[in-house]
Amino acid sequence: QKEVEQNSGPLSVPEGAIASLNCTYSDRGSQSFFWYRQYSGKSPELIMSIYSNGDKEDGRFTAQLNKASQYVSLLIRDSQPSDSATYLCAVMRAGNNRKLIWGLGTSLAVNP
Amino acid sequence: DAMVIQNPRYQVTQFGKPVTLSCSQTLNHNVMYWYQQKSSQAPKLLFHYYDKDFNNEADTPDNFQSRRPNTSFCFLDIRSPGLGDAAMYLCATSNQDRRNEKLFFGSGTQLSVL
Numbered sequence: 001q002k003e004v005e006q007n008s009g010p011l012s013v014p015e016g017a018i019a020s021l022n023c024t025y026s027d028r029g030s031q032s033f034f035w036y037r038q039y040s041g042k043s044p045e046l047i048m049s050i051y052s053n054g055d056k057e058d059g060r061f062t063a064q065l066n067k068a069s070q071y072v073s074l075l076i077r078d079s080q081p082s083d084s085a086t087y088l089c090a091v092m093r094a095g096n097n098r099k100l101i102w103g104l105g106t107s108l109a110v111n112p
Numbered sequence: 113d114a115m116v117i118q119n120p121r122y123q124v125t126q127f128g129k130p131v132t133l134s135c136s137q138t139l140n141h142n143v144m145y146w147y148q149q150k151s152s153q154a155p156k157l158l159f160h161y162y163d164k165d166f167n168n169e170a171d172t173p174d175n176f177q178s179r180r181p182n183t184s185f186c187f188l189d190i191r192s193p194g195l196g197d198a199a200m201y202l203c204a205t206s207n208q209d210r211r212n213e214k215l216f217f218g219s220g221t222q223l224s225v226l
Binding site for chain 1: 152153154155157200202213214215216217218219220222
């Protein structure tokens, strides 16, 4: 089992719809969770961080965390073609071997 | 604007010819990282500096070395590049505290090995 798992996609949604991206993780002690957006050929860019159970909203983006289910998600409302990118989930491993663990990313395509 | 700058954006080298990639930051962050990312893969941490302390990942080949002469600059040296080292190399920084690990990435250097 991978430490951080994401559906590779591609996830295709029409413009204006809600895109839902999911991530599961295996380390129950993890406390910090991040979503990065990466356009093709570019470097990752942090778009959301979340540390507590529940929802965190920032503009069109909402991160959701459920530590009991070891699940973190990213919702993108009113999806735009410019949101088309790969979304990487990253989880901070707890304990002495503290390290950011990355998922493989989910490719999102927003169709005009 | 405060930022992380990587040079060059594209680098072409020959098999076995040493190459150095550079990274500078104006964020005054104490931690600097080097990641390798291949197509459709997650970023792979090669090593990081916490201030002057060097931390190598166990699976980073000896072919990869790094230097951090001061807070602002960090270099990645590939002593004898192989075809398998062709990848995007990402420099990132963070202002380390025990809870957060927000990374700020440079634009990356795309390395080709001929």
